[in-house]
Amino acid sequence: MVQILVDNNIIEAENGANLLQTCLENGIYIPNLCYLNDSQEPFAACRLCFVEIDGHPVAACTQKVSEGLQVQTDTSAVRSLQKTAFRLLLSVHEIKCKECSANKRCDLQRIAKFLKVGLKPKGLEIRLKDPGLDSGHPYLIVDQNRCVLCGKCVQVCLQKHGHSYLTFAKRGFDTVISGYIEPDDIPLTFSGCTLCIDICPVMAISLKEGIKS
Amino acid sequence: MDVILTSEDKVIIEKLGSRLTQCEKVKTNLIPILQMIQEELKYLPPEVIKMVAKYLEIPGSEVYGVATFYNQFKFNPPGKNPIKVCLGTACHVRAGDIILENFERKLGISEGQTTEDREFSIERVACVGCCALAPVAIMGDTVHGHMAPSKVEGLILRVQVEHEKAERERQKIESDRQ
Structure with a gap:
């Protein structure tokens, strides 16, 4: 065990443990969307879990705990980076909270509250995808305008099945989570695995009607 | 599609x-x-x-x-008359996006797609190297400079007219043979 200093609190942790996970487990909240517990290779895509170490911003999910590490999670530089990243995420997110199945269970709402950022980002152009609903998958529907591209669904699928049946397709603003059709003679049937649906922080993936979990 | x-x-x-x-x-x-x-x-x-x-x-x-x-992989077959609309800096400034939009609307397809008869396809490209002619569109091997929305229809029409002409000549040769 080693001791680290997070915002003047002494925390004991395993040497080499993940900093983000250590902070979260000790009740210090750092906004995050893409981190999966005990992930060996953190995806580090959402750019929300910034902390300050030795005056430099570091994504906490990519940092390992070592003796005497001094971390600050609440500096103005850190908050500014987080707010910008978060506002950019919201600029491609369809804000329809009242109609949304994730309402009140949504990580975006939680982070917005924590960072004190409105859900409608001012000064940024809203860029939504058309069409937003993708029903190309045999049994999943992905709401591309709700999806924050955190990649958790791709990661859990990969961990569970060795291959991911969901993937990132295209590039840049056009990037989507996609499940391309499988070879005809090996039809992709619903096995009852709903890992991707359960892990989604914004409930962007759902089962098609008539398919029961 | x-x-x-x-x-x-x-x-x-x-x-x-x-x-x-x-x-x-x-x-x-x-x-x-x-x-x-x-x-x-x-x-x-x-x-x-x-x-x-x-x-x-x-x-x-x-x-x-x-x-x-990767950009090198296409998901639609190339058209017989591939249209490339330049959206490099100079063409962007001279409203190349409006030219692209005009082609898209006239042909009823989006950038990256091909018409159903595989006659036309539209692609957006970065600089083609003749910025003085901006905005530029390339159809087949021909560069069309100083593009204007009004020229878009003309270009498409020209291909269609040539097509019809070739078809008529083919029919004529056939009827002569008989």
Whole structure:
């Protein structure tokens, strides 16, 4: 065990443990969307879990705990980076909270509250995808305008099945989570695995009607 | 828009299927295989994605994800008259996007797509190197400079008229023979 200093609190942790996970487990909240517990290779895509170490911003999910590490999670530089990243995420997110199945269970709402950022980002152009609903998958529907591209669904699928049946397709603003059709003679049937649906922080993936979990 | 395979396409795909078996079944071969198919077929229809996925024993989604990341892979067959609209800096400043929009509206397809008769396809490109002529569009091998929305219809019409003319001449030759 080693001791680290997070915002003047002494925390004991395993040497080499993940900093983000250590902070979260000790009740210090750092906004995050893409981190999966005990992930060996953190995806580090959402750019929300910034902390300050030795005056430099570091994504906490990519940092390992070592003796005497001094971390600050609440500096103005850190908050500014987080707010910008978060506002950019919201600029491609369809804000329809009242109609949304994730309402009140949504990580975006939680982070917005924590960072004190409105859900409608001012000064940024809203860029939504058309069409937003993708029903190309045999049994999943992905709401591309709700999806924050955190990649958790791709990661859990990969961990569970060795291959991911969901993937990132295209590039840049056009990037989507996609499940391309499988070879005809090996039809992709619903096995009852709903890992991707359960892990989604914004409930962007759902089962098609008539398919029961 | 779903692409309908032509009989020529089917022949090429069949040949590609047998060529696939010569490639080693390793994941690192994915991009070389896709490149070979792009070279032969000029585009990657869903049938081919499935074929490659099956051969390499990976989910189709993985093949699709890789293929859509790279610009060199196309998902629609090239048109007989490929239209490239330049959206480089100079053309952007001279409203190249309006030219692109005009082509898209006139042909009823979006950038990256091909008309159903495979006559036209639209692609956006970065600088083509003649910024003095901005905005620029290229149809086939011909560069059209100082493009204006009014010229778009003319260009498409010209191809269609030439097409009809060739068709009439062909019919005439046939009727002369009889």
